[in-house]
Amino acid sequence: MAGCCAVLAGFLFQYDTPRIVLIRSRKVGLMNRAVQLLILAYVIGWVFVWEKGYQEMDSVVSSVTTKAKGVTVTNTSKLGFRVWDVADYVIPAQEENSLFIMTNIITTMNQTQGFCPEVPDKNTVCKSDADCASGSSGTHSSGVATGRCVLFNETVKTCEVAAWCPVEDDTHVPKRNILPNITTTYLKSCVYDAITDPFCPIFRLGKIVENAGHSFQDMAVEGGIMGIQINWDCNLDRAATHCLPKYSFRRLDTRDTDHNVSPGYNFRFAKYYSDLTGPERRTLIKAYGIRFDIIVFGKAGKFDIIPTMINIGSGLALFGVATVLCDVIVLYCMKKRYYYREKKYKYVEDYEQGLGGEIDQ
DSSP states (O other), X not given: OHHHHHHHHHHHHOOOOOOOOOOOOHHHHHHHHHHHXXXXXXXXXXXXXXXXXXXXXXXXXXXXXXXOOOOEEEEETTTEEEEEOHHHHXXXXXXXXXXXXXXXXXXXXXXXXXXXXXOOSTTXXXXXXXXXXXXXXXXXXXXXXXXXXXXXXXXXXXEEEEEEESOOOOSSOOOOOOOTTOOHHHHHHOOOBTTTBTTOOOOOHHHHHHHTTOOHHHHHHHOEEEEEEEEEEEETTSOXXXXXXXXXEEEOSOOOGGGOSSOSOEEEEEEEEOOSSSOOEEEEEEEEEEEEEEEEEEEEEEEOHHHHHHHHHHHHHHTHHHHHHHHHHHHHTSTTHHHHHHHHXXXXXXXXXXOOOEEEO
């Protein structure tokens, strides 16, 4: 109990103040200057030069508009010779920060409401009506089952469904192949290239896919999602003409078939029509294509006195680390540590208590 009281009294009634002791030692002096030099290099090199600690930073807020141009030609047994322009292969015509370009298509023409056989697969092939459950509609079914087993062709029978007929057969997917210094003349002739034209905002689809490390022919068949990344890293203490974007590309969807229900990118839409005497008909289109998502990120900084003073103050405070480190080495690690402790600490009694004098330790 007495020991606790003594400790408490010492804590309450004693005061310590720093004492400056000059130690003439090459080893300690060089170590102190080396630590101070490292701290100075960190403050100047990393905080102010690399991280621009003298600037106030803000993130990018952006809006991106996209436009596709060009025509292509196909010649298939179902559609014949056909020219496709932007109105045909860009779906929808306008989309926020994104662009979808149709690169492959499965067309099911002249569909009407009625009864027809399902496309053969392991769940629809049947031998008799007993193999077909009436009223069922699976996740991948084209309609509602009638419970009848009917001919799909001369050799195969499948369950009949009430649906838009004939049903779509997608078993076999067909295979086929602005900155202030940029002028209108340049935009009419330039195409983006990471080396020769890194700031041209006009891209060839194949070039984007290839820059991301993928084959355009393979991606055009099954579809996919590409990210066009635009990075703005601007120093507003310099002229605005130096604030330039950097483009990069990467594929966003996964091609791992073991962890993907439907690889690639596709969707369906229909065009409806009818005549005065016949039933309503439609053309069902399953569109495969590449969706481009435009991702804008970055930061901008400009000189501000407040972060400058904060980082200068933090840097000066770090110089105290050198003193603490040298004190630890001198007082606890060196051979003459006990001698240095005697010179470092001095105990002075309170004269008001009649205990005049001082003790050096």
